[in-house]
Amino acid sequence: MSNPIQVLVVDDEDYVRNSLVDLLEADGCVAQAASSGEEALERVRAGGELHVVVTDLSMGGMSGSTLLAQLQMILPELPAIVLTGVGTVRDAVACMKAGAYDYVAKPVDPEEFLVLIRKAAEHRHLVGEVKRLRSQVDQLQGPSVIVGESAAIREVVRLIADVAPTDATVLVLGESGTGKELVAQEIHRLSDRARKPFVRVNCGAIAEGLFESEFFGHRRGSFTGATEDRTGRFAEAHGGTLALDEIGTLKLEAQAKLLRVLESGEYSVVGESKTRHSDVRVVAITNEDLTTRVRDGHFREDLFYRLNVLPIEVPQLADRKSDIPLLVEHFLKTFRDKGRCRLVEIEPAAQAALGRYDWPGNIRELRNVIERATILERSDVLSSATIDRILNQGMALPRGETLGDNLNIRQRVEALERRLILEALKRTHGKKKEAAQYLGIDYRNFAYYLKKHELS
Ligand SMILES: Nc1ncnc2c1ncn2[C@@H]1O[C@H](COP(=O)(O)OP(=O)(O)OP(=O)(O)O)[C@@H](O)[C@H]1O
Ligand SMILES: [Mg+2]
Known part of the structure; x- marks a missing residue:
């Protein structure tokens, strides 16, 4: 400095x-x-x-x-x-x-x-x-494009095109890393609201008791700690789209407040008596099974029905493996455009290895693998040796395969570790505390593994 x-x-x-x-x-x-x-x-x-x-x-x-x-x-x-x-x-x-x-x-x-x-x-x-x-x-990531030509992703693209111009609430469902946020952005981009703001809120990150302040805003002095006026998310997104990410994590009390605005179209800023008119298109996003949360009493049934007007289910990558070559090409181009990569070609054997793997972390994981490859690969052709090295380093055997040639015990143990952690996260819908229990380790230990495998 x-x-x-x-x-x-x-x-x-x-x-x-x-x-x-x-x-x-x-x-x-x-x-x-x-x-x-x-x-x-x-x-x-x-x-x-x-x-x-x-x-x-x-x-x-x-x-x-x-x-x-x-x-x-x-x-x-x-x-x-x-x-x-x-x-x-x-x-x-x-x-x-x-x-x-x-x-x-x-x-x-x-x-x-x-x-x-x-x-x-x-x-x-x-x-x-x-x-x-x-x-x-x-900013560099630029305009969102949904890459893929599989029947599964085409269906998603078709649904997006259908719902975007309407003002209807959309519920985007799918596993972690499948591209749900991208879908929400695309709905906004293709809507009449495209020139107005797209605001994403991570519902899992809102402190208890601060829901109203976050969503509706507050006036200075309306409660202890409110030293400044604050604009709420509804006001920020006014005229545009409000993406409610991880909606399943919203507490019951907050759910009631959200439902009230969605139904009445009105809200008030904390510390103000007049009501304001809300003009946002809501896209809710979740990787949890909300029907289970409703059944367990963690999610209000009425809110679920209010949000579930038009559900869009984003498929896992394992169910549309035919898109892998296009996605690989897309990510390579993205990294080339940023000047971080000179790979222009991929060996067929490397492509085949990517196709055999089952991608528990979906497209985000594929993107990470390609990014690592651009760093590790020394020539301008992406080789199967490099891909094997990355997949073996971080990940275990693709299902149903034999041991293969890599008998390096440390690499294989690490691979298994990573796989177990991803599986535990998958089974607990990303809840880290529960995943740690699943694996029989304490939370701090679990956090260590997340960091080690760059999964946090
Ligand atoms: N069809 C696609 N074409 C191109 N890139 C994609 C596609 N789907 C996802 N991606 C990219 O993959 C990454 C993960 O996508 P995104 O953040 O939308 O996933 P998500 O479903 O919201 O994940 P999470 O549940 O973990 O929040 C992003 O970098 C995104 O740009
Ligand atoms: Mg997301």
């Missing part, structure tokens, strides 16, 4: 505040000071570049932990370092749990303090970088 690090120091003791500011400035940082949590918030709200905040915990007025909580809402990416005196170490631990970056004990050791500031600023920089690259990647 070449620009100076911008730090905000918050402490109600003049001596501490001034000496930290001096220390930081002597080290080449740009430091601002605030003598209370309120003043700090005001400065942050005023905008301007800021990389790290350092705050005392016990101050008159707003406490350091309240300040942290507020900052988390306004600038979740801003790392905060907490200053602790004797007796407040436990509070510091609580702050760490609440999202503080780190803590420093008073009296402050200058060296240690400056190292921490640099680490925090670097962290902030990297988080920003990842975000920027992600959005670039998203």
Whole structure:
């Protein structure tokens, strides 16, 4: 990082505040000071570049932990370092749990303090970088196209074309990685709403109790922690399409609230009394069997019927293997266009190996395999040796095959591991806790395997 690090120091003791500011400035940082949590918030709200905040915990007025909580809402990416005196170490631990970056004990050791500031600023920089690259990647992926000529995928494409121009609610079903999100985008792209926003919400990521705030928005001050006005998803998607991903994970209480809007077409922003008119096309997405969830009492039957007006079932890749060559060609072209690959051809034996494999992770897994191949392959022809290596490394034997030539025990054990994990996830519909139980290991261990096999 070449620009100076911008730090905000918050402490109600003049001596501490001034000496930290001096220390930081002597080290080449740009430091601002605030003598209370309120003043700090005001400065942050005023905008301007800021990389790290350092705050005392016990101050008159707003406490350091309240300040942290507020900052988390306004600038979740801003790392905060907490200053602790004797007796407040436990509070510091609580702050760490609440999202503080780190803590420093008073009296402050200058060296240690400056190292921490640099680490925090670097962290902030990297988080920003990842975000920027992600959005670039998203843009590069360009307009969505559904590749495939199998009867199964043609049926899906036909259904999409039929339902897109209507305003009807669509329920997109299918296993993980089959292309459900792509289908939802395509419905939007081919609809009259195409020029308006497409907004996707992951229902599984909404904290309990925050459903209304997320979907309807809130006014500043309408509840503790609501420091700013927030636009809800219905308003964001106004005139366009609202894709409700992982709808099966929505809690019953939230389901009731969603149903009410879908039926009345009206909602109100939290903290506002007037009702607003909702104008969104809803596409719900799930990889769970919702009828089972209805039967088990986890999903409201009335909401299910409301969403299930037009179901579109996206087939698994194993049921449309004839599309594999086209998909491979499509992914190779995508990677070539990004300048990351020079593969132009694929050996017939490699194609055959891809066709024998049964793709528990569906198209996403195929895409990953091809991406790995573009990295590993040294020539401009994708060889069966490379494909075999990838399939053997990460995955077990295709069903019904004999042991073959690869007797490397470590590779084979790893392959089996990966396969068991995918199978457990499949049987538990992606529920990690249950999958861990299935495999007889604890959750942390399971998380380790997910990471190891790049499945998270
Ligand atoms: N028919 C297709 N043609 C081209 N690319 C596809 C197709 N189907 C899926 N993909 C690609 O495969 C990847 C996974 O697709 P997507 O995210 O839509 O799956 P999903 O069903 O939503 O998975 P999950 O249930 O895990 O969220 C994406 O990179 C997507 O672009
Ligand atoms: Mg998805």
